[in-house]
Amino acid sequence: MTQPYQIPATTHLGEVSLRISNLERSIEFYTQVVGLKLLERRDSVATFTVDGQYSLLRLEEIPNAVTMPERSSAGLYHFAILLPDRKSLGLALRNLAASGIEIGQGDHLVSEALYISDPDLNGIEIYADRPRDTWQRDADNNYIMGTDPVDVQGLFDLSANETWEGLPVGTVIGHVHFHVRSLEESRRFYHGVLGFDIVGNFANMSALFISAGGYHHHIGLNIWAGSGAPVNPSDATGIEYFTIVYSSEAERNQAVVQLREAGATLTQQNDVWLTVDPQQIHIRLTVEN
Template identity: 75%
Template sequence: MSTTYQIPATTHLGEVSLKISNLDRSILFYTKVVGLKLLTRQDQVATLTADGLHSLLRLEEVSNSITLPERTHAGLYHFAILLPDRKSLGLAVRNLVASGIDIGQGDHLVSEAFYISDPDLNGIEIYADRPRDTWRRDADNNYIMATDPVDVQSLFDLSADAVWSGLPAGTVIGHVHFHVRSLEEARSFYSGILGFDIVGNFANMSALFVSAGGYHHHLGLNIWAGVNAPVNPANATGIDYFTIVYTHAHEAEQAAQRLSQSGITVTHDGGVWYATDPQNIGIRLIAEA
């Protein structure tokens, strides 16, 4: 197997699936607080959308579920909802403030971000990117990022004349960020096999960021829950799977073949390939419809 494989530059992320403990409660949270819209609901599964057509988030209620304390296990740190512009971000933050929920924030230089948790302690980032031509790299080719205070007032001013009607069309899953068992193991899997480029080797933060096409990160990987942190039991709330979206079917198939050749179990069903990463997080590989 080639060691120089690079993931196609147009690759991006799609639907994220979460295991939750109470579907009615989570639907209410994700529609009223986050601003997604209910797309489908059947039995204990619901999908939510921004554009009314495509699912960004899948929720599945798990019987007899447990919710583990944060930073005690490998799995989801947060999934990140990317808004198309600052005005949309300002509106979304206005709604978060009105909801009374606890909100974290960070100006990361490449983006402006706000952080919340859902009722099952699943972390959520809601953010907007700065123009790509303003992103800078250091001498080691890592993106220069920070966690500075966000200019919230300017976001409020920008959105002052707009009416909140939920997250707009053009909203996507921007990235996912995981607690992993080992950074080297995660690097080997996501960069070595799947071909994501390393864009942030932040040893001082015990974190690694990887992406396709020069994005600031599609995947954040950290060991903040501890090296060799235990994976989630099957009945724990948290992430079920995330989706890697390729432009062409042959690209997804090539990625699936690389996983299989590396000893990873891969299954295939109707144009979708399924695998799991070393944290037992599910991965769906699909091509653009």
């Protein structure tokens, strides 16, 4: 019997692209509040980095953009910026607090997270992982996660007397989390076709977490906008694409084969393959530089 395709353990996420309504406003927000550095700006598009070389975030201003109410359509819930350590999270918290922005927070046991929204209501999580050897699974092999209060004072104490210089080198896109039309439809695509492992089947929360290589999640899926929620319109702010990064051409090619055999939409632009998920979110399939 043929084994189901499983995504390679080294696979991770790369650049996320968002549609926004006002590029100047968003550049100020993502540099001053979030702490990314502007990498390049051309006309209506800007890219952002932490190391001056690789883009983590791309923003595109679209004409007459509509901003949809939160939890009203299938699309972005949040994208998540993973910091390299807890002290970096403390410094990020200090900067967010100084900006006066509304901050949500949650201790998820596997990680500590801060939640904000950009000026177009695109959700952002800024988080740091706890050591992987402390993560625990339940009897069904789901990661045990919680929503406890974050030790805010501990983060402030850890980052005391440190200077904020923006998000540090080593910061990456940790995961993306989507409102979806159907968990089963999304499970078939992300698990059945792209081969992500199920690491959190949280039926009580109407959510499904999937990952590569035993991570607590690279993609979160939920139906909190309602089962069968309409797809986020293409003229609305929200996510345009996210990027799956494979460690070799052979591994990426196998993913392309899986998508082709499943009848998924596939196009090629230079050395990047593109597909779309059931919410019409575009996915770039790339190879590690």
